[in-house]
Amino acid sequence: MTAHPDTVPRTAVPARPVLARLSCLIVQPVLTRVVRRIAAQHPTLFERLGPHQGTDFVIDPVDLPFALHLRPDPRALVFRAVPRDAVPPAGATIRGTFLLLLELIDSEEDGDAAFFARDLEVTGDTEAVVRLRNALDDVDGSIAEDAAAMFGPPGRAILARLRRAYQT
Amino acid sequence: MSLAELICPAGTPAALRTAVDAGADAVYCGFQDATNARNFPGLNFTPDEMAAAVAYAHDKGTKVLLALNTYPPAGKVDLWRQAADAGARIGVDAFIVADMGVADYIARTHPDIRLHLSVQAAASSPEAIRYYCDNFGVKRVVLPRILTIPEIREIRREIPCEIETFIFGNHGLMVEGRCSLTNYLTGQSTNMDGVCSPASDVEYARHADGSMSSRLAGFTIDCFGADEKAGYPTICKGRYRAPHRPDGYYAFEEPISLNLSRLLPELIDAGVHAFKIEGRQRSKSYVRGVVSAFRQAVDDIRAGRQANIADLVALTEGQKQTQGAFETKKWR
Numbered sequence: 481m482t483a484h485p486d487t488v489p490r491t492a493v494p495a496r497p498v499l500a501r502l503s504c505l506i507v508q509p510v511l512t513r514v515v516r517r518i519a520a521q522h523p524t525l526f527e528r529l530g531p532h533q534g535t536d537f538v539i540d541p542v543d544l545p546f547a548l549h550l551r552p553d554p555r556a557l558v559f560r561a562v563p564r565d566a567v568p569p570a571g572a573t574i575r576g577t578f579l580l581l582l583e584l585i586d587s588e589e590d591g592d593a594a595f596f597a598r599d600l601e602v603t604g605d606t607e608a609v610v611r612l613r614n615a616l617d618d619v620d621g622s623i624a625e626d627a628a629a630m631f632g633p634p635g636r637a638i639l640a641r642l643r644r645a646y647q648t
Numbered sequence: 649m650s651l652a653e654l655i656c657p658a659g660t661p662a663a664l665r666t667a668v669d670a671g672a673d674a675v676y677c678g679f680q681d682a683t684n685a686r687n688f689p690g691l692n693f694t695p696d697e698m699a700a701a702v703a704y705a706h707d708k709g710t711k712v713l714l715a716l717n718t719y720p721p722a723g724k725v726d727l728w729r730q731a732a733d734a735g736a737r738i739g740v741d742a743f744i745v746a747d748m749g750v751a752d753y754i755a756r757t758h759p760d761i762r763l764h765l766s767v768q769a770a771a772s773s774p775e776a777i778r779y780y781c782d783n784f785g786v787k788r789v790v791l792p793r794i795l796t797i798p799e800i801r802e803i804r805r806e807i808p809c810e811i812e813t814f815i816f817g818n819h820g821l822m823v824e825g826r827c828s829l830t831n832y833l834t835g836q837s838t839n840m841d842g843v844c845s846p847a848s849d850v851e852y853a854r855h856a857d858g859s860m861s862s863r864l865a866g867f868t869i870d871c872f873g874a875d876e877k878a879g880y881p882t883i884c885k886g887r888y889r890a891p892h893r894p895d896g897y898y899a900f901e902e903p904i905s906l907n908l909s910r911l912l913p914e915l916i917d918a919g920v921h922a923f924k925i926e927g928r929q930r931s932k933s934y935v936r937g938v939v940s941a942f943r944q945a946v947d948d949i950r951a952g953r954q955a956n957i958a959d960l961v962a963l964t965e966g967q968k969q970t971q972g973a974f975e976t977k978k979w980r
Contacts (some may be wrong), residue, residue, distance in 0.1 A: 528660075528690040530689065584931075587931050587932040587933045589931075589933055590930060590931045590933040590934040590963055592930055592931070592963075593963045593964075595878060596877055596878050596879065596903075596965055596966060596967055597878075597962070597967060598872070598876075598877065598878055601854060603853065603854065605848075606847045606850040607689050607846075607848040607850075610688060611689045611690035613690070613931070614659065614688070614689070614691050617659075617660055617662065617663065617931050617932055618660035618662045618663075619662065620662050
């Protein structure tokens with residue numbers, strides 16, 4: 481895949497480097513725990529990724545102060561929060577609001593419909609994105625709920641509050 | 649009145665369970681190879697997954713139809729035969745086929761399992777359909793999306809098998825099973841490899857003015873303005889410049905989905921036995937929403953009530969819907 485010369489990244493929340501780095505530091509322990517738990521609970525997810533287990537995905541929740549870097553290699557999982565000015569070279573990038581991305585992970589929203597509506601943006605290796613989507617879609621239940629449940633009632637309460645906040 | 653079975657898509661085991669739980673009468677799905685027309689990355693079933701899926705569906709009284717609806721390249725039929733044998737061992741309820749050689753193999757080797765004729769066979773005349781019925785024992789034909797309801801009624805009177813029609817999803821209007829547009833640009837065949845616009849050849853780019861272009865194998869096939877809804881990156885729904893249309897226009901078909909929710913009673917009256925929902929490549933969310941909506945509608949009609957179907961436009965391509973040729977051949 482080659483980048484088109486006039487291709488530009490979508491403008492995300494205004495860059496505030498200190499806030500972004502602080503946010504990354506706060507959420508990183510949670511992300512590490514969550515991704516290990518998901519990998520342990522859903523090992524078949526990796527089979528659908530096939531050759532893209534080693535692809536670097538950048539998941540960009542445009543309304544958060546940082547992006548996420550995912551490399552879904554079961555032997556060396558990477559899932560980390562990164563400031564936008566330090567995002568690694570991406571094999572594929574997926575952009576949308578945080579709530580939309582959360583609902584796509586849980587199949588509460590349809591990815592194709594979000595793409596048709598222009599709420600979801602995909603660049604880079606389209607096959608990698610399709611494989612990731614199909615792998616996540618074959619997971620029963622809610623990944624977000626499972627992740628929240630790891631942190632007990634406070635985790636569930638935070639997730640519910642997040643959803644309410646985005647829906648209002 | 650026909651049974652108006654609801655035939656629903658599943659691209660993964662989880663989607664199959666979702667379709668079954670949402671009220672599908674039958675679910676159609678395929679293996680992870682070129683034997684079916686949705687041979688997309690990360691999609692479809694291993695034989696073990698298929699066996700578990702069939703057990704789940706049968707436990708809930710739902711049938712499973714195995715799509716073997718691509719065409720083997722000349723002399724390379726083993727993959728299709730092995731898939732048919734695996735399906736028979738697993739206990740699928742029917743095979744959906746397009747190729748005469750595949751149909752012949754199944755008719756001879758697994759004569760107790762129903763054969764359905766895929767839309768990929770593009771059989772749209774009584775003569776063509778009767779040929780498949782007479783020679784291979786086909787029990788049901790999936791009609792191309794190019795016929796009006798009066799034409800379907802006429803065909804029904806002249807054929808000895810059941811009719812299945814699409815009611816929602818892709819509005820595919822090419823001569824199905826014969827389309828070579830993807831092959832022309834990418835070298836991969838929709839009909840033999842099972843891939844229309846393979847994801848490995850698709851690229852999206854966002855531009856400074858907020859527009860987004862979609863490209864297949866390096867060829868730009870559309871560029872959506874900042875406020876425009878988007879469609880799939882398929883050549884048949886691309887927008888092109890031509891000497892007489894320098895601003896670009898949809899030369900074949902525009903991004904739009906079929907939605908026949910308002911025509912269900914007429915289709916049943918015309919003798920349609922089964923309603924097919926397209927979208928094995930779509931998510932569980934799509935399957936849950938569309939199957940539930942049509943389950944309710946079909947149940948309402950069966951009970952003699954007015955069907956009041958949910959608004960599904962948010963799930964349609966380009967966020968536009970049409971009744972296509974089923975309403976009139978002048979739909980554009």
